[in-house]
Amino acid sequence: MESKITLVHWFRKGLRVHDNPALALVFSKAVSQPTKYCVRPIFILDTALLEWLRVGANRWRFLQQTLADLDTNLRKLNTQLYVVRGTPATVFQRIFKEWRVSLLTFESDIEPYALKRDAEIQRLAKAARVKVDAFCSHTIYNPDLVIQRNGGNAPLTYQKFLSVIEKINVPLPVANPERLSDEQKPPKDTMEQENTNCYAYPTLDELVKRPEELGENKFVGGETEGLRRLDASLSNESWVAAFEKPNTAPNSLEPSTTVLSPYLKFGCLSSRLFHQRLMSILKRQTKHSKPPVSLLGQLLWREFYYTAAASEPNFDRMLGNKFCMQIPWETNEVHLSAWTNGRTGYPFIDAIMRQLRQEGWIHHLARHAVACFLTRGDLWISWEEGQKVFEELLLDQDWALNAGNWMWLSASAFFYQYFRVYSPVAFGKKTDPTGAYIRKYVPELAKYPAGCIYEPWKATLSAQREYGCVLGEDYPHRIVIHETVYKENIKRMTAAYKINREVKEGKSPCDESGKDKRRKNYCDFGS
Known part of the structure; x- marks a missing residue:
């Protein structure tokens, strides 16, 4: 037979x-x-x-x-x-x-x-x-269809993207498959006859070559956990309706957002199911936040970047990328290594990068802070270098979102208010004035008081000894002086924008002052 x-x-x-x-x-x-x-x-x-x-x-x-x-x-x-x-x-x-x-x-x-x-x-x-x-x-929407509906080009602003998808129906999630009958089990092939377990899923040892790099298993992989986390995230409908991403804390000890992004990245969770469940809640909750800052808005940021990336094969690099400003970034391996390993001397920045390495996830505003610091804010290093580090360490690393958000935060594409720079000191203080987040991820500074934990260089040498952490010995001196360098970098950006405008024959969205004429948007670096 x-x-x-x-x-x-x-x-x-x-x-x-x-x-x-x-x-x-x-x-x-x-x-x-x-x-x-x-x-x-x-x-x-x-x-x-x-x-x-x-x-x-x-x-x-x-x-x-x-x-x-x-x-x-x-x-x-x-x-x-x-x-x-x-x-x-x-x-x-x-x-x-x-x-x-x-x-x-x-x-x-x-x-x-x-x-x-x-x-x-x-x-x-x-x-x-x-x-x-x-x-x-x-994705919720087919990127090719969105591009087609926009006259063959990807929408370059979030608002334009919203206007295009308004006229596109979202496909309903399909039902789960029916169970197969016993007679439908496939016969063993030649490999299975030699080894019954030849098609088994990989063990952790097979995939993880450097187990010493494993951090806390805070976010368990898989569809089952993704669906459980979706249910938990949407269980409080008032919270869903009031959600505004910029008002969540980047340095809370427990995540202040859903952390559904890794499950969406691997497709453990359907974005269409998430969208359907979310829309049902918003219909019941007549007063709710709106895109781009709402929970729905976060899902649509993902769609926006996927659509843009679908139209540009060089989306993850500066050269040859039709969306990307050409900026003369510098190479500095010492500074890049310090940033990558959480040794910049700025406790807020270092805490974020250490959390990323340990847990594989950081809040979107934390991503904003470290991305701005690496690029136009402080170190003047290419966003492509930061993209590589995130590509390695993030659980939710996604080719389209990672590149799109790095371009945004470096003011290379989609966002052009390069004069808006995150402070590596003041920004974190807003939501964690006591420095609890820093004490967890930069334990060298655990005994520093709130008054100087964000700025340990303000402590006297005797105080540093009292706190058990001497700068230059137990924790590094800051590698740049933010108050000086960010002003120089704004001048560099202004010059780079001027050259780009000249090359593009005046098609830049910015006027001569460098100020963006368009409506302010909020970018999402991950849920």
Whole structure:
């Protein structure tokens, strides 16, 4: 008797069972003809990438937990997650033939690497006579459709983006797949016959090469936790209605926002489900905050950056990027290392960078503070360098959002009020005047009083000894003098903007004073 035909769903980002149209199609087709089809949901683990991908230990752990949870949820549907080791091209060349695949589905992606990869797999599928269906379900709106509705160009302002999507219907989340019957279990292939566990999800040891870098497991990966966190975040409808992102605290000891961004990044949580649940609440709560500062506004920032990134393959770099100002940033490895490792001598900045390294998540306003400090505010180092550090350390690192927000905070694109600079001292004091956040993440300064914990250089040497932390010995001197350097950097930005205006023949959104003529917006660096 000839073996069944295999239907394959390829998990990449959308690591969930709920609201997954590509997965749902495979299941519905199999359920309709159980004697003909079997299903294999796969995740391809390219082991060669483990060595050079810019991914920190905390994010590898989040992925490992997510794959384990996905396998658990698929087993409830009478299947499992098949984790196949190898490059996508070599994997599909084998399984298209050996598994007798007739249909391959996956969630579409906008990233240049993904587009190139998917084009290659489409070519292999065509040669093998395998039908391919791709679905846009990682975002609420299809970026290509938004661009089409805007005359073929990505909207360059948030307000313009809102006006375009107003006329686009949001697809409803699709139902969860039906459970497969026992007769639909696929037969073991040659690899499984040799090793029954060859397709098991990876262990933590397999993914995390530097376990000493693992921090507190504060945010557990997976669809189950993502849905639980969504329920918890939306349980207080008054809080949801009143939510304004700029009014949340960047340095609270417990997160003052939802921390749903890692779950959206990996697709453990459907943005469309989040949107649907949120809209239901806002209909009941007639008085509520509005975009860009509302909770809905935060979801739409994600959509805005995805749309812009979909139209520019060089979105993550300055050169060749149609959106990005060309600014003569400087290279300073000493300053970059100090910033990266939380050793700048500015306790608020250092606390943020240490929290990022330990936990993999920091508040969006904290991201604003350290991004401004690295670029136009203090160190005059390219936003691309900061982007690389965030790419490694953030649980919610997302190609489009990471690049878009770094351009925004460095005033290289989308935001042009470069004269608005975050103070590395005063900004943190607003929401944490006693310095509890600094004491947690910069424990060297734990005994410093509130009066000088943000500015330890104001303490006398004898006081520093009394507090158990001498500058230059136990904690670094500040690497720049903010009060002086930010003024010089504003002059540099003014000059750079002038040159960019001349190159673009007066098309800059700024007047001669450098002041932005447009309405002020608020940028989101992560939920």
